[in-house]
Amino acid sequence: MGSDHDKVETMRLPWLRPVEPLAPPMHEELIRLVALGDEAAFAELYDAVAPRVFGLVHRVVRDPAQSQEVTQEIFLDIWTQAARFDADRGKAMAWILVIAHRRAVDRVRASQASRDRDLRQGIKEYRESYDDVADTVETTMEAQRVNQALETLTGPQQEAIRLAYYGGYTHQEVAQLLNIPVGTAKTRIRDGMIRLRDRLGVA
Amino acid sequence: MEQQLHLLTGAYALNAVTDAERTAFERHILSNAQTLEEVRSLSETAALLAYGTPAETPPPEVKANVMAAIRNTRQLPPSAVVRDLSTARTARRGTTARPRLPGVPRRPWMPALAAAAALLIFAGAGVGGWAVGHGSGQQGTEQRLAAEQAQQAAMLAIMGAPDAKIATTKVGAGTLVTIASSGQANQAGILVKDMPAAPAGKAYELWFITAKGAVPAGLMDVSGSAPTVQVLKGPLDGATHIGITVEPAGGSAQPTTTPILLQAI
Numbered sequence: 001m002g003s004d005h006d007k008v009e010t011m012r013l014p015w016l017r018p019v020e021p022l023a024p025p026m027h028e029e030l031i032r033l034v035a036l037g038d039e040a041a042f043a044e045l046y047d048a049v050a051p052r053v054f055g056l057v058h059r060v061v062r063d064p065a066q067s068q069e070v071t072q073e074i075f076l077d078i079w080t081q082a083a084r085f086d087a088d089r090g091k092a093m094a095w096i097l098v099i100a101h102r103r104a105v106d107r108v109r110a111s112q113a114s115r116d117r118d119l120r121q122g123i124k125e126y127r128e129s130y131d132d133v134a135d136t137v138e139t140t141m142e143a144q145r146v147n148q149a150l151e152t153l154t155g156p157q158q159e160a161i162r163l164a165y166y167g168g169y170t171h172q173e174v175a176q177l178l179n180i181p182v183g184t185a186k187t188r189i190r191d192g193m194i195r196l197r198d199r200l201g202v203a
Numbered sequence: 204m205e206q207q208l209h210l211l212t213g214a215y216a217l218n219a220v221t222d223a224e225r226t227a228f229e230r231h232i233l234s235n236a237q238t239l240e241e242v243r244s245l246s247e248t249a250a251l252l253a254y255g256t257p258a259e260t261p262p263p264e265v266k267a268n269v270m271a272a273i274r275n276t277r278q279l280p281p282s283a284v285v286r287d288l289s290t291a292r293t294a295r296r297g298t299t300a301r302p303r304l305p306g307v308p309r310r311p312w313m314p315a316l317a318a319a320a321a322l323l324i325f326a327g328a329g330v331g332g333w334a335v336g337h338g339s340g341q342q343g344t345e346q347r348l349a350a351e352q353a354q355q356a357a358m359l360a361i362m363g364a365p366d367a368k369i370a371t372t373k374v375g376a377g378t379l380v381t382i383a384s385s386g387q388a389n390q391a392g393i394l395v396k397d398m399p400a401a402p403a404g405k406a407y408e409l410w411f412i413t414a415k416g417a418v419p420a421g422l423m424d425v426s427g428s429a430p431t432v433q434v435l436k437g438p439l440d441g442a443t444h445i446g447i448t449v450e451p452a453g454g455s456a457q458p459t460t461t462p463i464l465l466q467a468i
Contacts, residue, residue, distance in 0.1 A: 026370060035278065042273060046266055051258035054265070059256040068265050075269040076276060083281040094250040101253065105218040141371070141379045141396045141430070142254035150255060164219035165252045171214040172221075183210075190213030194241075197248040 027092035028085075035082035042079060049093065050075070053100045060104035060168045063111075070107045074100045101165070108168040149199040157192030164189055209238045216245035217252075357434040358392035361385050374447075374464050375399075382445055384468040391420075391445055391468065392434045398425045401449060408450040409435050410458060411442035412465070422454050423447065444468060 033041035175185035364385035384391035407423035421436035
């Protein structure tokens with residue numbers, strides 16, 4: 001023990017340096033640097049969050065080429081808006097994901113309007129794609145937590161929320177897809193989200 | 204109609220509204236603190252839904268395009284957007300002036316309110332709901348549950364501190380370690396998921412580390428695959444890192460092995 005003790009005392013803890021990569025700057029710090037025009041920080045932020053952003057966008061937009069375009073728009077937004085992110089007020093990742101979801105939904109609505117989409121076809125495709133997704137193994141703690149929380153909702157609540165968030169449908173479209181009154185869709189989404197919030201422990 | 208608007212909180216948080224509804228709803232919530240609070244929490248919840256779909260690395264040209272594009276794109280200055288909601292709240296109480304979203308020109312894809320909401324919310328998003336799944340083995344004794352709840356409550360207190368720092372690190376094949384620390388609370392807590400049991404005769408030991416050395420912070424309680432929450436023993440006292448080493452069962456006074464995790468705090 002004595003020698004170990006000395007090692008630590010004389011220290012400079014020899015392992016401090018090599019494991020430094022285990023402790024990358026947090027996203028919030030990167031955004032602060034990005035706000036100052038730091039392109040290297042932006043590249044690092046991109047590497048850290050792009051898979052999560054692209055995963056979400058691809059799920060909502062579906063078309064790979066359009067998903068890539070939208071992802072570029074989102075990161076350009078992050079670059080442009082970085083100074084307006086306030087780390088004291090919240091998490092960078094959530095800020096980014098809110099921007100990303102809004103962009104993805106705007107795109108899917110614009111392209112759907114142009115080809116006058118058939119909602120029935122939409123829900124069929126949507127369900128098929130959901131089955132694919134459900135088969136893939138998601139290993140992150142967040143993913144498990146979110147999926148477990150979703151499972152605690154009623155079937156109809158889950159379906160309405162998934163159609164709205166991952167499908168990019170308005171609550172009126174959700175009502176049409178599920179053949180329920182608009183008011184029912186609205187309250188079903190709200191009740192489900194409240195339950196989800198409580199399950200996820202969101203304050 | 205006005206009475207119905209508050210029912211739109213869930214749909215609004217999910218972006219499941221038309222542009223016209225969004226405008227009407229935003230006007231409505233600025234004068235309604237209760238609805239505003241519900242929107243805030245549901246928006247935070249909605250952001251977590253992004254984790255319900257698999258992450259996927261975009262093709263390399265996306266990054267190349269983005270990096271090229273930012274060189275020709277001017278960044279916006281900081282704005283007062285962040286203050287909008289608190290201003291609106293005050294205005295609601297203090298004056299009869301109709302609340303208005305001030306500041307930057309509206310962008311169709313990112314209204315000022317959504318930006319403000321995004322900025323306002325989410326302390327702890329990504330780990331905020333860590334307690335979920337914790338009770339998967341609900342047969343535990345009441346004492347154990349009470350002890351767990353005490354640890355969870357203490358962890359929440361750390362995470363809720365104004366200066367809380369939270370970081371998640373992957374260790375080994377699939378172990379996720381989340382460390383929360385707060386200088387103000389002078390404490391740190393740890394959440395581990397899928398941590399393999401320590402080798403026979405060994406234990407995981409936690410350390411507060413400063414430039415002066417390592418101070419023991421207790422042995423880790425690792426039990427099965429359910430997430431485990433634990434507050435580190437002792438005060439933070441200016442520690443710059445938190446470490447985990449494998450030590451003989453019962454622990455050591457100083458680390459004897461290279462840490463399996465070293466997290467800056």
